[in-house]
Amino acid sequence: MIDLKVLRENPDLIRSTLKKRGVTLDLDEMIEKDKERRTRITEVQELKQQRNALSEEIGQLKRQGEEPAELMAQARDLAHKIKEKEDNQREIEQKFSELVQWIPNIPHDSVPVGTDAESNKFVRGMKTTPKTDFEVLPHWDICEALSMLDLKRAPKISGSRFILYKGMGALLERSLINFFLDLHTTKHGYTEIFPPILNPTDCLYGTGQLPKLEADMYRCRDDAFYLAPTAEVPLTNMHREEILLEKTLPIKYVAYTPCFRREAGSYGKEVRGITRVHQFNKVELVKYATPEQGYSEFEGMLSDAEAVVKMLELPYRVMLLCTGDMTFASAITYDIEVYAPGMDEWLEVSSISCYEQYQARRANIRYRKPGKGVDFVYTMNGSGLATPRTFIAIVENYQTKDGRIRIPTVLQKYMGTEYISK
C-alpha cells in the first residue's frame, strides 16, 4: 500500500511510477473516490456528534429522574439517519480500498527504467560466461544418468513441472537446504522459523501477492487458504497488526519451506528440466527494520545471499532489476544469477527485494520510537537460496569429463562423499 498522502498531495509521483512500471490505472477515479469518501466521513461524523450531545443530555436528565421522551424520539430519528449514511460511506470506503490495492510501490531512485530484463543493470560478478574444455551435459541428462531425478515418474504423481528427486539427488537437495539454514543461522544471525504454509487471504494481501497474483497461486477448495508461493508470506505476516519496540529491530528470520506456484501463463517457456516448476524448495530470509536501518540491512541481506553462491563456488552475477522486471510491491530488487553451462543460461537463484513501508502499511506492522510515536517498519526479503536452480548449477558446473559430479567442498560434510557417480 502506498501512502495515501502521496495520492493526495503528489499524484504525479504515482503517475510517473505507473509509467515507469508500464502499468495503467485510472488514478483520477481513485482521487475522485478519495474525495467523495472524505466528504461522506465528515457527514457521518457531524451526525454522530449531534447524537452524542443528545445522548449526553438524556443521560443527565434521566439521572435527575426525568423522562425526556421528546429528546429520545429525536435521537432515534438521528440514529436511523446515521445508519443509512454510514452504510453508504462504508460501501465507498470498500470500493476505494479495492482500487488503491492496485497501485504498485514507488521504485527507488537507483532503479533503472525499462520494460523487461534487457534493461536490468549489471552490478557485480562474472561478466562473461565461463568456458569448459568438454561438452557439459544439461542437468536433465546427467541427472537421469546418475539416477538423481526421475523425470518420467514425477508427472505420474503430479503432472508436468514437478520434481521427483531420487537417491543422491534427494540427498543433494536436502543437503543444500541444511547448508543454507546452517549458514544463515550460525554465521548471519537469523532466527530459524518453520512456519505454516497454508495462509489466509489477509496474509496474501499483506505481502502484496493479492490482488494481482491471484491466478498464480494454488487455493484450497474447502478452506480459505492459499498455498504460500514463498515463505515471505508467513514470515512477513508473523508480526502483522503489531507495534514492535524499536530496540527489537532489526528482526531477522530465515525459513525453509516448499513454495507453490501455478506458473499460469508461462506455458511453453522453459519446459525442459527443472528450472520452472510448481513446487520447489527455498530458504528465505526476511527482515523487519526501521527506515533508518532499512537500506544498510538490505545491502546486508544481499551479501548474506551472495555468500551462499560464493561458498558454493558457482559463477554468478548480481543484477539490479529495472522497473518493468520488478514485482509489484518492491521498491528495489537485486537478482543473483548463476551460470549453468549445460543449458548455457544464467539462472535466477535469489531475488532480494526491499519493500520500504509498502508491505508494512498493508499488513499494519509498526514500531514505536521511544517518545516519538509510531511509524511503519521497512520489510525486505530475499532467497537464500532457491534450490532447483542451485541444484542445476551444481550439477552442471561440477560435472567431470568422466560423467561424475564433484560435490562442492562446503557440501561434502552434508553429503558424506566427494563425488556422485554411477
Add this chain to the structure above:
RNA sequence: GGAGAGGUGGCCGAGCGGUCGAAGGCACCCGCUUGCUAAGCGGUUUCUCGUCGAAAGAUGGGACGGGAGUUCGAAUCUCCCCCUCUCCGCCA
C-alpha cells in the same frame, strides 16, 4: 467434534449499560533527587480516521478479538464467527 473458561492499551491486569479511552502495575519518555554496579520521587505517554493549520497544535468521529443486533446511549446486554486455555472424544 462436544463441554466449560476466557480474549481489554507496547506488555500484565481491573472494569460488567451513561461520569470509561478505560483504575493499578510494568515499560517508555521528561524532570528532580540520591550517589557501592543502580535505586527513589514527581510528571508525561493508547491507537486510528476526518476537518482546520506551513507546523506546533486545535477540534470532532471511531476503536476494549471480528461482524451483526438491542438501546437515546454498549468494553459492559443478545446473536454469529475467529482465537486461546482446561476437560472429553476422534485421529496422523
